[in-house]
Amino acid sequence: MTSNSLRRRRKESKPIFEKIKSHLEAAALKVDPKSTLGDAISYFLKHEQKLKVFLKRGDIEIDNNAAERAIRRIAIIRKNSLHAGSERGAQAWMCFSSLVATSEANRVCPRRYLHWLYFCFDEKRTDTERTLEERTEGIMPWDFKKLEDAKDPQHVELMKKVLQ
Structure with a gap:
């Protein structure tokens, strides 16, 4: 995040954060601490310093939506693997899904990767x-x-063969 963005964050977000904090400090005196609302207020006040880190560092987001997604x-x-029909089927589904998700997380086309993997693993699995x-x-x-990014001629030829 640029220093301008960080300055803007501090200028615009800090007053809002401080207003929320003062509102919750006042509410904490009126709300039963054992209630759900009281518990939430206590959590905020207890973790205030950790919650304010995004005001000090530009590389930290205010939320964790990416991690939650x-x-x-x-x-x-x-959950979907529970309906795979058998334990071995569920394990296979989990492995396959994990490979697809890991491919996407590494910005790799799952289809290309799985074709390549089938070819490579087929050679190695008998060893x-x-x-x-x-x-x-x-x-x-x-x-x-790494192979895709390097555009290695051997890899390019192999992928042509694998994707035929």
Whole structure:
């Protein structure tokens, strides 16, 4: 965030934050602390300094919506896998969904990645001399992204073959 944006945040958000704080301090004296509202007011006042960090640092957002969106997707995947038909089916669904979500988080096209993964893993899965960790090394979405970004001729040719 630019220094102008940070100045604007402090100029516009700080007075609002202070107004909310003073309102909640007054309300805390009138509301039963054991009530739901009293609990929320206590939480705000207890964590005030942590909540104000966004006024001091420009790289911190006021909310955590991005994290909540990512977590929501994981929860939906977990819920959907309950209806997979069997335990092995649910595990397969979870693995597949995790690969798709990890691909997207790494800005990788899941379709391209999964095609490439199928090709690479097919070659490695029969290698019984190595552990699973060794066989899966270098085939994660971030590894694929490095290859895609580098535009390595071998990778480009391989992808042409894989996507045929």
